[in-house]
Amino acid sequence: MTTTAAFAPDRVGDKSSHRPRVDVLDVLRGIAILGTLGTNVWAFADPDGPAAGALGGSSPGTGSEWYEALARWVFNGKALAILTLLFGVGLYLQFESAQRRGGRWLRGYLRRPAVLFAEGLAHYVVIFEWDVLMGYALAGLVAASVLRHRRTRRVVLALSAAVHIGLIALLTTHRLQNPPGADVLPAWTSDDYVAQLVGRLDNAAVYRSELVVLLPMSVAMFLCGAALWRSGAFGDTAAGARIRRRLMTLGLGVALPVNLALAVAGGAGLFAERYLTAPLVGIGVVAAVTSLLQRHARRATAGGPRGAVRRSLAAVGRTALSCYILQNLLASALCYGWGLGLAERLGGASPWYVPALWLTVCGVNVAAARWWLRRFGGGPAESLSRRLTGTRRR
Template identity: 25%
Template sequence: MKWSPVGESQRIVSLDILRGIAIFGILLVNMKSFSGPDSPIRALSYEYFNQPYDIWTNVLLEFFVQGNFITMFSFLFGFGMILMSERAEANNLSFLPVFLRRQFVLLLFGAAHVLFFWYGDILVTYAVVGMIMLLFYRLPKKALLVTGLVMIAAYSLFMSVLTYEYWTSGAALSYQESLNAQHENEIRKSIQIYSEGTYSEIMQERIREWTDLNQYFLFFLFGILPMFLFGAYAAKKGRFENKALWKLWGLTLVLGPGSKMFAVLFFPYKGEDWRYDTAMSWGYEFGGAMMSIFYICSIVLLYRSGKFKRLFNLFRITGRMAFTNYLTQSIVSTFIFYSYGLGLYGEYGPLTGVMIAVIIFGLQVLFSMWWLKNYKMGPLEWIWRTLTYGKRQKLKRTEESVS
């Protein structure tokens, strides 16, 4: 038997739904960076967008979205890795060469994404973390769970303590004025380049931003890898009964929203003392991971209850083309905001960004519905699988497969 993609009848519907929801959540977060210089804006000690509707949009995004969906997608990658390895074992296939080729192709896609479209790519990270997961994926399921919990708790505590000490030492306030000036200059420069610059200038700026974003990759790794481990644990455990899911739901309700709530409560103290930034650090790292699991439990329980079938079906369809939809979001969004397109970079605040994200995702739902009526998989999924398995995959549906 040779490697081939999973057939449509073998797909796990809940995983496709989760992928679709994760893709929408990632777009909501990424839109702030597509539409403007989000990194230096977030680093300011004051609110750059001072309209109440933009302030509250930011607060709600931080609580419900920021850090919650990149972790969900990480969970799904870890889950998928175990499914792939178990499938290989069951069919006496060689797992490692195909998996490494799969990750290498993903790395190439990520590099092209960074080079030609957007600096905030996550595919390079997933390609690297996936290869690191080869050190862990054979561990017993309980070892995967414990390792992930220890890693995310230690990393989140470390980052929060660093933030707390930075503020309580007096360094934050003493450097605040000069840092604000530096970030304001970065904002002006970024808006000028992305809204008016040539494609070459934008590419240079994109590479610089990607380098800045990933200079602390090892720290970032400890925030992503635990979710891969949790996904691997869930795949090895197999089916979760509703009773177990409800218990996990209750626990992560406390640990997820409970952790992120402090940043909302301490929001008025932003730029004044240690409370907001320390709460934000803990909420983003630990709270984001727990919120992701809380969402996963909620979605699976709702799906099993039979409610919101039509809504879940829309996410299922986009989730089947998650790879294509993720990269398409970057292509469309950068065209809207960059100078080689409509040049609207830096023109709009968070609320407008959310509305644009909803429109883009709605169009992706329609496109995915049309595409999957005619083809078996997304166009970029087809390229990825063809290169991974070393064999041209069937793409167009026949009349028999449609019926």
């Protein structure tokens, strides 16, 4: 296992065998990684800087095109929720592995969030303003400390969810009373690399503020992911199918229309859209995709093709941490002034270039992941994490 549970290759099996890879989780993780870029690419491409769209400033294009609004809504909060849920699954699989080996779980785990936090800090300073790894490290430590006790897990999950809902309510109320101005932070899309690096350090309080929102949400989603794994929701069984149908009803039948309504309303509803309803939609998407993949796997077992799309997504999922870093680095080089400067050159034009930019970076990511895995067993960032934490691939 690697240090990052959300990005780790997951394996299951009996106590005496080497655990086979869970292909469904790899594919879901690949979807989540590429989906996070679907949200982040708009921050990279914004000519007014990476904080403008999130905190009330301008955005690429006129902002009135239906396809821009749709592209933003499709990914906003959903991919983050899927990735966070999968972190909880990976965390629980690490816990099960430690239990089978008879090791001390929390004591053996402590180095992993420390390394993940350091990786996130480096990623924030060097590459990307809205890094999530630092928040995952802190939330993972909280979730890991309660995995041993079922009742404690439930209590912490409920408390985390309650704190998160209360925090979103406070943020929404504040937004209603204090609409943001256009000039949130100075734009630095045209600045050189050193100026951007200094800007991230100077404005860390703003750019790291999302961690406050993500912490209780992530703890709840981690424990939810662990609970879903324990319940058999990812299994190809009748019980697993029933659980997934309920999750699809909640996430896609109930939460999705509300999420869409909040997106259309805009304004202060953006907090509830991204941080309250989007996680529920993400859970529904996980259930739907898992069911689809289970059916596809049965056809493949019967002699049908496994599919290039599935193999590509699984490759990204197996090298998730590496792909997450690579896609943000590529988007920075393409959009910022120290690279091609597309944000400044094309930011006032039709926003069609932003989806095209997303597709391009996704294509490079998929090609790089598949090429790398033909030669190595795991991604370069994953290998570094294993060395830093002293863990081995199993």
